[in-house]
Amino acid sequence: MIVYIVLIPLLSSLLTPILGLINRKTGFFVTLINAILTFTIIIYSTRKVYIYGPERYFFGGFEPPYGIEYVLDGLNSVIILIIAFIYLLSVLYSKKSLEKEIEQKRISLFYCIMNLYFTGILGIAITGDIFNLYVFIEIASLSAYTLIAMGLKRESLMASYNYLIIGTIGATFVLIGIGYIFMATGSLNMADLKLRLPSLYHSKMVRTGFTFLTLGLMLKLALFPLHIWLPNAYTYSPSTISALLAGTGTKVSAYALIRILYSVFTIDFDVNIIPFSKIFIFLSLIAIVMGSLLALAQKNLKKMLAYSSIGQIGYITLGISLANESALQGSIIHIFNHSLMKTALFFIAGGFFYKQGIENIQDLKGIARKMPLTMSLFIIAGLSLVGVPFTAGFISKWYIVIGAVESKYYIVIPVILLSSILSLVYIWRVLEISYFGESNGNEHKEELPVPLFFPAMISSVLCIFFGIYTELPVELSKRAIEILWGY
Amino acid sequence: MEYIKEFLIILVPLSGLICSLLIYIFRNEKYFKEVISVISSFCMFVFSLLVGREVISGNFLSYELFNLSPTLSIYFKADRPAVLFALVASFLWIITNFYSIEYLKGTKDKKETSFYCYFALTLFATTALAFSGNIVTTFIFYELITIFTYPLVTHKGTKEAVSAGRKYLAYLMGLSILFFLTALFLTYGITESLNFQEKGLFASYENKKLLILILFLYFFGIAKTAVIPIHHWLPTAMIAPTPVSALLHAVAVVKAGVFTLFRVLNYVFTPEIILKINGHFLLIAISSATIIIASLIALKQDNLKLRLAYSTISQLSYVVLGFSLLNKISTLAGLSHIIMHAFGKITLFFCAGAIYVQTHKTEVSQLSGIGKRMPFTMFAFAIGSLSMIGIPGFGGFVSKFLLFKGISDFGNYWLFFVLGLSTLLNASYFLPIVYKAFFEEPEKTEGHRKNLESLFLLIPVLVTALISVLLFFACSYIYDFIGDVRS
Amino acid sequence: MFDFIVSKYNYWISIVLMMIGLYGMIAKKNLVKKIIGMNIFQVSVFLFYISMGKIKGGTAPIYWEKAVIYDNPIPHVLILTAIVVSISTTAVALAIIILIYKKFGTIEEDKILELMEKENRR
Amino acid sequence: MVDLLLLVLLVIFALYAVYETDLLSSVVILSAFSLIMTIVWTRLNAVDVAFTEASVGAGVSTIIFLSALSRTKRREEITRNGKKLNIYNFLASLIVIFTGSVLIYGTFDMPDFGDFDAPVNNAIAPRYIYGSMAELGIKNFVTSILAAYRGYDTLGETTVIFTAGVAVVILLRRRDL
Incomplete structure (x- = not known):
């Protein structure tokens, strides 16, 4: 069953351009059907994994480590669940939104690339082979470069090009890392590597390999000093793509990092043998503060959200590198929650552009009087970003902080709280301008059209929902860690 | 019946x-909001009485609403x-x-819905805070009070109101996130429990x-107590409509803080x-300093509401002082x-x-002779003043x-001097x-109408x-009710 | 010492090549030049991979009756895939560069940044 | 000795390709670089890879580069605006030196070049060498791994080409910008 998770998007990406020759409108429907179908299958298999434990699929029937396998366990089932969900929302959003942003002649090709991107990130999440991971990283990246380059402004080209350069460096670093580890062990299968590596932990080869793997993924993840590609890429790409990338792109890299750290290597190696944990806690803290600070300095709404993403990525890596149960759980929940809220925020930002052509925060004056409902969604998602209680963001931060306290990293607490305040300020700035700003001209209500409003509504309402009904993410992430750490 | 009893605490x-x-x-609907507000306030009062009877x-009344995580629950308890x-x-x-019915009519307020709505929400959060059974619940409702009162502070929508709102948030939310939440995390990290306990x-x-x-x-972190270095929010919040200042910034919000x-x-x-860690000295020092300094500032204020606000700051510190003297009588004094x-x-x-x-007068200096035109109002004002000063025969005397x-x-006699001076x-x-x-x-330039009082404003x-x-004469009932706080 | 150097020179030269490529990718301002650097970088990584599969006295990994030792075929397989990935990236990159030239009229990074800054200031 | 010479040649060509300001000759040098690489790989017995590199790396890649150059500019413009550029270059070299030294550090533990006992050759490789003939009946092990054992990688590889193809089409046909 799990093989269809990647095959369906792949097939639909082939189908979109072909059917697109007949009728342009088919692109959307094929993509939508693909998204729904994949999402259903993922729900089904996640449930199965949750009940019966991990599921493996040997490609071509060749048993690992000789062949390539798919593994679906607690961890990646959560990740693909959220990815597929975000993708579904983005597809729903795309129809109306792309009408203004993409030439309709190329729409079926555009959907084709979108499906390829979907294929790529699902492939990254589900594969059990590290070289295969590289291949899928490249599929996802190539399509992401293209999607970004389809932005309306010419800056999008430069954004895409910069992402391409840095992304390729990252991917090649991953390739080098794989090479070193492969050289030390002779194997490429993750489960097999986990068995072979412990005896080699003191080998310089393995350490270098580890360094390059993580470094490459950090580049893809846009951890603070390596983040330069991200803001422009998110800002200048089409609205749908900003939301899609913000919800899925860095998340899947974060997943890959967790996989490498805890499923290929072991926690013992990460914490005790090399100072990975310490270095990355430090880097994450810087990322958290700098991301929020830089977000504060932005004039462009989407860019502000993008910088805020950098801060939020810091939370995720912080939880990962604290390397204890609560923190990692918090990290996984934060991947889940941040996808929801950032996608919601980008949907809404795209909606402002669609309806009013607004890009800068200053131009949002009085928009709350024109679009009160839309703005209330923005408040919900924004407060969730801040981490106000009863929103999803609170839970993940809670877990991360508890993890930090357990590991006696007290410095984490003020940093996280400071960044919460900073994010409160930059969200509040938007709200204040939109509620109290003097708008010029008419103020009659015009909400977003339903196709744009609906996905934004779903994702922001879920921010509240998962802030109160926390059982699902907590339980799923707990199961994920149980399997990951083997107890 | 048992079930209803359990649920009673939530009903408030x-x-x-x-x-x-x-x-x-x-x-x-016309008049609906006024009616429903009155009905619900009665309901709330009756429910509180019923809880009190139990x-x-x-x-022992307690109710666990739901779990945010296995160790983190929204929990209510009555004492x-x-x-x-x-x-x-x-x-x-x-x-x-x-009072507000007439007041809003008198000031020709257009935003009645939001006024009543947020007012009710604030009361919801305040009573929920009263019945909170653990620190997390307290913290959450503490934050919610801030969020719900923000729209009331910025009710006028003018530039001043907006900047007052900003200050309001910065103090209340900023400090609570920075300090209160840190303390909460540390508490949890040390004790792994957040429930209020007698011991x-x-x-x-x-x-x-x-x-x-x-x-x-x-x-x-609890800036709502408005002790001196963190009191600035309270005078600025006086820009809100008077019923808000009256109930929220003299009763609900600040009292939630103490x-x-x-x-x-x-x-x-x-x-x-x-007492063991000698933490109370700073608390006593700050609160007694606040009592004096705030009174001195109040003396200089010409704006009536501002004078009242600084008086509030000073009076709140009586409560804080009572609590920080840490003996039974003083705690009783604080509560009363x-x-x-x-x-x-x-x-x-x-x-x-x-x-x-009635007169659109805001400054103390404009009030000459107002007692002749609003005799009953000013009579009530005199009673309130005397009670605040602490003259025997009025409620304020009892707690003083x-x-x-x-x-x-407690045995620290220079505090007598503080109280005397403040009186x-x-x-x-x-x-x-x-x-x-x-x-x-x-x-002389005043109008000719003699009596300016309106019944609806007068009765309350x-x-x-x-x-x-x-209250002066009924004080023994109150003490009987509070009894030994720490029994 | 000499043995140590001789025994690893293949890897070292591939690392030197990688670094030349990486330098071109980072330091060069010309967009096409960056891609040329990228190509060198990636091809050198491929060289690294192929080197590790070589065995002294081994023959090409094709079935042959007289063969005693075969070279390791796995790196070859991986690199076949990677070469294709590399060329695809190059193609996409060059397509973007062509578009950039069309819209900005230059392929020098600093000039483009200048243009973008001007636009933002307006 | 020939091998070493080829490798040194590679370094020279790589340096030349990076430093040449005429992009056209730079591309030609890159193509020559690829051809030498092909020879190196042939000498390392990686026949299939060498073949692919000759056609794809040296052939297709050069053509793409040339067609791209024909649509843009031939010369690299060196702007020397003082210190800023130098700091940038300095930083870049710092990164490169750091990365390189980490990579070199990793080689210290490596098995010697051509070592039969290296883990690489003993973990999963023997199964392919000794088992694939019987299992699949293909003489070329590389082909059998590519097509069967790691067939899924090949599917991914095809997808990458497809992605690149669609990407180039959709990008180059943009008229709206």
Whole structure:
């Protein structure tokens, strides 16, 4: 069953351009059907994994480590669940939104690339082979470069090009890392590597390999000093793509990092043998503060959200590198929650552009009087970003902080709280301008059209929902860690 | 029946929440919001009474709403101080409702819906805070109070209101996130429990320095107590409509602050532990400094509401002082001063509002001879002032007397001097107003109408003034009810 | 020492090549030049991979009766895939560069940044 | 000795390709670089890879580069605006030196070049060498791994080409910008 998770998007990406020759409108429907179908299958298999434990699929029937396998366990089932969900929302959003942003002649090709991107990130999440991971990283990246380059402004080209350069460096670093580890062990299968590596932990080869793997993924993840590609890429790409990338792109890299750290290597190696944990806690803290600070300095709404993403990525890596149960759980929940809220925020930002052509925060004056409902969604998602209680963001931060306290990293607490305040300020700035700003001209209500409003509504309402009904993410992430750490 | 009893405790805050929902849904019906507000306030009061009856008869009422995580739950519990606080808040809400009807009409306010809606929401959060059974629940509702009162502070929508709102948020939310939340995390990290307990949470914890740090984090995190370095938000919040200033910034919000402090000092820490770590000296110093300094500032204020605001700051510190003296009598004094001050100060605010509605006067210097045109209002004002000063025969005397007794139990006699001086200052900033109102001649340019009082504005004022007097004679009932707080 | 150097020179030269490529990718301002650097970088990584599969006295990994030792075929397989990935990236990159030239009229990074800054200031 | 010479040649060509300001000759040098690489790989017995590199790396890649150059500019413009550029270059070299030294550090533990006992050759490789003939009946092990054992990688590889193809089409046909 799990093989269809990647095959369906792949097939639909082939189908979109072909059917697109007949009728342009088919692109959307094929993509939508693909998204729904994949999402259903993922729900089904996640449930199965949750009940019966991990599921493996040997490609071509060749048993690992000789062949390539798919593994679906607690961890990646959560990740693909959220990815597929975000993708579904983005597809729903795309129809109306792309009408203004993409030439309709190329729409079926555009959907084709979108499906390829979907294929790529699902492939990254589900594969059990590290070289295969590289291949899928490249599929996802190539399509992401293209999607970004389809932005309306010419800056999008430069954004895409910069992402391409840095992304390729990252991917090649991953390739080098794989090479070193492969050289030390002779194997490429993750489960097999986990068995072979412990005896080699003191080998310089393995350490270098580890360094390059993580470094490459950090580049893809846009951890603070390596983040330069991200803001422009998110800002200048089409609205749908900003939301899609913000919800899925860095998340899947974060997943890959967790996989490498805890499923290929072991926690013992990460914490005790090399100072990975310490270095990355430090880097994450810087990322958290700098991301929020830089977000504060932005004039462009989407860019502000993008910088805020950098801060939020810091939370995720912080939880990962604290390397204890609560923190990692918090990290996984934060991947889940941040996808929801950032996608919601980008949907809404795209909606402002669609309806009013607004890009800068200053131009949002009085928009709350024109679009009160839309703005209330923005408040919900924004407060969730801040981490106000009863929103999803609170839970993940809670877990991360508890993890930090357990590991006696007290410095984490003020940093996280400071960044919460900073994010409160930059969200509040938007709200204040939109509620109290003097708008010029008419103020009659015009909400977003339903196709744009609906996905934004779903994702922001879920921010509240998962802030109160926390059982699902907590339980799923707990199961994920149980399997990951083997107890 | 048992089930209903369990649910009773939820019903108190719920009546506020449902009220606001109904108001929002039927926002276009005329007179509906006023009626529903009054009904819900009665409901809230009745439910509080019922909870009080259960508590008196010795039943333990508690209700766990849901779990945010296995160790993190939204949990409500009823005890005597909580009931007391809920009773005061809900009773004054009833009166404020009647008052606001006329006030909003008098000031020709257009945003009635949002006013009533957020008002009810604030009461919901306040009563929920009163019944909170653990720190997390307290923190959450503490934050919610801030969020719900923000729209009331910025109600006017002017530039000043917006910047006042910004300050309001910066102080209340910023400090609570930075300090309160840190303290909460540290508490959890040390004790792995957040439930309020009679024997405190730190019974078996030895690290004195960390405990002191946590205590101060709590103290400065709870900015709603408005002690001197963190009091600036309260005067700026006076830009809100007078009913808001009256109920929220003299009763609900600030009292929520001191109530939270009460919880922290008595149920997270215990007096014994605080005495052991010598944490109380700073608390006493700050609160007594606040008592004096705020009174001095009040003396200089010409704006009536601002003078009342600084008086509030000074009076709140009586409560804080009572709590930080850490003996039974002084704690009792603090709790009873919550009530006494509530009734006295709300009377004063109501008067200020009535004066503004009728004559559009805001400054003390303009009030010459106002007593001739609004005799009953100013009569009530006099009663409120006397109660605030602490003249025997008025409610304020009782708590002040107890505070004196608490100080003598504590044994630090220079505090007598603080109280004495403050009483003098109280008299010197309240009595001139009364004198001006009754014994000075009005300016000649005034209009010809003789009596400016309107019944709807007058009745609430008289009721609260009357109760201020009655409280003096009924004080023994209150003590019986509160009983031994730490039994 | 000499043995140590001789025994690893293949890897070292591939690392030197990688670094030349990486330098071109980072330091060069010309967009096409960056891609040329990228190509060198990636091809050198491929060289690294192929080197590790070589065995002294081994023959090409094709079935042959007289063969005693075969070279390791796995790196070859991986690199076949990677070469294709590399060329695809190059193609996409060059397509973007062509578009950039069309819209900005230059392929020098600093000039483009200048243009973008001007636009933002307006 | 020939091998070493070829490698040194590679370094020279790489340096030349990076430093040449005429992009056209730079591309030609890159193509020559690829051809030498092909020879190196042939000498390392990686026949299939060498073949692919000759056609794809040296052939297709050069053509793409040339067609791209024909649509843009031939010369690299060196702007020397003082210190800023130098700091940038300095930083870049710092990064490169750091990365390189980490990579070199990793080689210290490596098995010697051509070592039969290296883990690489003993973990999963023997199964392919000794088992694939019987299992699949293909003489070329590389082909059998590519097509069967790691067939899924090949599917991914095809997808990458497809992605690139669609990407180039959709990008180059943009008229709206």
